[in-house]
Amino acid sequence: MSLNEQAIRSASANHPRPHNTTFAYGTAGFRANADTLDSTMFRVGILAALRSKKLAGQTIGIMVTASHNPEQDNGVKLVDPHGEMLHSSWEQYATLLANAVSDDSLVATVRQVIQATGVDLAVKAKVVFGHDTRPSCRSLVRAVVDGLAALDTDQVNAGLVTTPQLHYLVRCLNTEGTPEAYGEPTVDGYYRKLATAYSTLATGRHLLPALTVDCANGVGAPKLKEFLKVVGNDLLPIIAVRDSTTQAGHLNFDCGADYVKTQQRAPRNVELVPWQRYASFDGDADRIVFYYADADGVFHLLDGDKIAGLVAGFIMDLVKDAGLDDSVKVGVVQTAYANGASTKYLTEGVPVTCVPTGVKHLHHAAESYDVGVYFEANGHGTVLFSPLTLSTISAHSPSSPSASAALSNLRALVDLINQTVGDAISDMLLVETILLHRQWSPAQWDRAYSDYPNRLVKVLVADRTQFVTSDAERRLDKPEGVQAAIDDAVAKVDGGRSFVRPSGTEDCVRVYAEAATRDTADELANTVARIVHDKFGKGPQPASFF
């Protein structure tokens, strides 16, 4: 079969590329103001079709979302057949296609990608696509569909879904009818899988007070409600707030996981009742953080690091109680942004790996453990069970009634956890299950360790590509001399740690600092930010960086 150049050219004419904009497929795919993205979406449709053809017609996923970004932004992420992020070797092709200047050069670039990757055009492509609640999704999804149609692709329209639901669908569609079948490839199938697993784990336990969930006024709101109908309120008392998806400008505004984590405070106008549990999703429901207030009204965050500790400890206990601790080892994967206190706490009990920022790095590293727990501090993460571990768990015969109970809980956990990607709904159920089993309040969970005071700041620089890191982004190799200056600043501070890296999603450099006290952590962050700004900054130096 040959390439229908005319189909591409004429469809492309309806999706002209804006001038003076360069697109880059980064850590989180393409992300920009929605008004600039029509041509990019069209071209992503083409790329997904090519990727599917390259992978013998397996289904590829496209998710239209800009996650925690403001409502006027949008974006798109591609999902590979196993439900994981697009392989990084193809990101360059996404960028090339998005930047082709004319309809003709787009056709030429398509040809170039086909040649470079050895795509067989005779293979029929199949793609499933979905979107979040942003008003711009409607027309952007139409552009995606035009791109898919230009390559005569089989299409599955998943409609309004959370990002992790789309990842789940991709994996289900590609494993249907095989021994690795991941589940029924529908959103209802997703709800039933999670609800059945949660019921197994929660039935017969003494219920905890209701959990209040801030849905960021995003897709998590309708999807959580759909799930609650399936699981029933008896086992899972939840109060949903910030759950409006119809009011313009409300998405992620003063609420959501990113707001709560970066501002270290509750969503605006949510009064925290002391000692009660709260959680916040982000705009596409792939992240979650928990929090509570103490008797003095002081806010306490239970972020991705705290979730990782809670989950790793629980799974290790289950594995031991089931009599599997000789064959199944648990490991944890973090990034440099993990609080030093969490790393210290975890290292006492499990192997801990540190990898560069971005879920794909964590996911990949977690695959090398029997059970790999990975979380970014911002609340994005999940647990992966290796294929061998899954067979061990399913074949094991327990030696006592208590081992048998632990084993059936472990088996239910495997189904409860969305192993394709971090998932706010699935992670919420995981945390709720553990708190239910432990009968812990959020304060008891929080007791494992106390976070070191820390500060994350942005520095605007003229050229962030000058910043080159090593050692899982904990050291700066370039620009020369900067690391030595950071080392000097850190050495002067009790319990100090600081690192600098270029953001993969924003045009800035991030400075992270932690230290023994709030004041010294803030001071260290400012000192290191100044070191960067002095030589490489853009614009006047701010008096303080936060």
Ligand SMILES: CC(=O)N[C@H]1[C@@H](OP(=O)(O)O)O[C@H](CO)[C@@H](O)[C@@H]1O
């Ligand atoms: C410090 C921080 O939170 N960085 C975030 C942010 O990446 P940056 O490369 O730092 O811009 O966005 C990523 C995608 O959502 C997320 O994976 C990551 O954790």
Ligand SMILES: [Mg+2]
């Ligand atoms: Mg997100």
